[in-house]
Amino acid sequence: MSIPTSTAPPTAGRTTVLLTACAPVVWGTTYVVTTLFLPDGHALWSGVLRALPAGLLLVAIGRTLPSGDWWWKALVLGTLNIGAFFPLLFVAAHLLPGGIAAVFGAVSPLVIAALALPMLAERPTRWRLFWGVLAVVGVAMMVLAPGVELSLLGVLAGCAAPLSMAVGTVLSKRWGRPVGPVAYAGWQLTAGGLVIVPGAIMIEGDPPVLDGAAMAGYAWLGLIGAALAYILWFRGVGSMPAGAVAFLPLISPLVAAVLGWLLLSETLTSFQGAGFALALLAVSCAQRTPSWRGAPPNLPTPPHVLALDPESAVLTTREHTA
Numbered sequence: 001m002s003i004p005t006s007t008a009p010p011t012a013g014r015t016t017v018l019l020t021a022c023a024p025v026v027w028g029t030t031y032v033v034t035t036l037f038l039p040d041g042h043a044l045w046s047g048v049l050r051a052l053p054a055g056l057l058l059v060a061i062g063r064t065l066p067s068g069d070w071w072w073k074a075l076v077l078g079t080l081n082i083g084a085f086f087p088l089l090f091v092a093a094h095l096l097p098g099g100i101a102a103v104f105g106a107v108s109p110l111v112i113a114a115l116a117l118p119m120l121a122e123r124p125t126r127w128r129l130f131w132g133v134l135a136v137v138g139v140a141m142m143v144l145a146p147g148v149e150l151s152l153l154g155v156l157a158g159c160a161a162p163l164s165m166a167v168g169t170v171l172s173k174r175w176g177r178p179v180g181p182v183a184y185a186g187w188q189l190t191a192g193g194l195v196i197v198p199g200a201i202m203i204e205g206d207p208p209v210l211d212g213a214a215m216a217g218y219a220w221l222g223l224i225g226a227a228l229a230y231i232l233w234f235r236g237v238g239s240m241p242a243g244a245v246a247f248l249p250l251i252s253p254l255v256a257a258v259l260g261w262l263l264l265s266e267t268l269t270s271f272q273g274a275g276f277a278l279a280l281l282a283v284s285c286a287q288r289t290p291s292w293r294g295a296p297p298n299l300p301t302p303p304h305v306l307a308l309d310p311e312s313a314v315l316t317t318r319e320h321t322a
Helices: 014-027 030-037 043-062 070-095 098-106 108-120 126-143 152-175 181-204 212-239 242-263 270-286
Strands: 004-006 290-292 305-308 315-318
Touching (some): 108 152, 181 212, 242 270
16 A cells, blocks of 8 residues: 655755745734734735835845836736735734734645646646645634634735735746846835835825834834845745745744734634644645655656745746656
8 A cells, every 4th residue: 555755855954944934934923013013004005115115125235127028027026926915914914813814825835736737737736636625624714713703804805815926926937037036026025015005095095104113013024024034035945945945934824823822812712723723734735745655657746846935926846756
């Protein structure tokens, strides 16, 4: 009888792994920072204030502007990965507990697997589809738990955010990355921030008046959570094995849930906790391609392993043979 075992990716340097892991750790703080420090009712301006200053800073540091087709490609990617993703992220963060809001983003790799078939001709394996179904069940347990009432708008935003990022991720895979991570992140952050500005003016009016706490919150999310985190993430994605990178995004919902428990007195029911654990387990297992020992000769070779960048959306692949 054949026994599935996870294929171990090559070992990356410890320093590279630790530095790359800093990015999802920082992203996991978005929810508690939003709740504690940022003004309510300004999800669009929050997206602008997080993305645009950081993007302009990285463009200035990278000293490279898009050329040719990359003007419109940067606009498209910036809209999907930043311009739509950031406002939806802040809406979810304002309206949902941090752990629940974050877990929607954890299923992004599974959305990528679904989009990869029509857009990249990447056929998902039965293994990934099985765990994808369980991930949906886990998220449903958190959202539909008995006696738990969640904001419908928050849930819709939490679902839409990873969908927008997933489309951007697949397009990033199709188009590649023509420059280094600093300039590339700067293009997307700047384009995304500019895309949000008209909607912020029309829907929310003038920018919010910021007190010291709000300025500190935006400084953290912009300089650390956007500029520095993206540089570390792109650096790691370029040097780490895909299988190792795929697990790092799972740190974000764990950090968000722990910080929500420690700082916001948020709690999960036992039913929600089981759903949370199931969703994380499913996403983790879906990132691994099993090696089937004793498989018959006609067993198809597993396809590319997909690795996700959770916010700025870079997809890497590696060939795996059984």
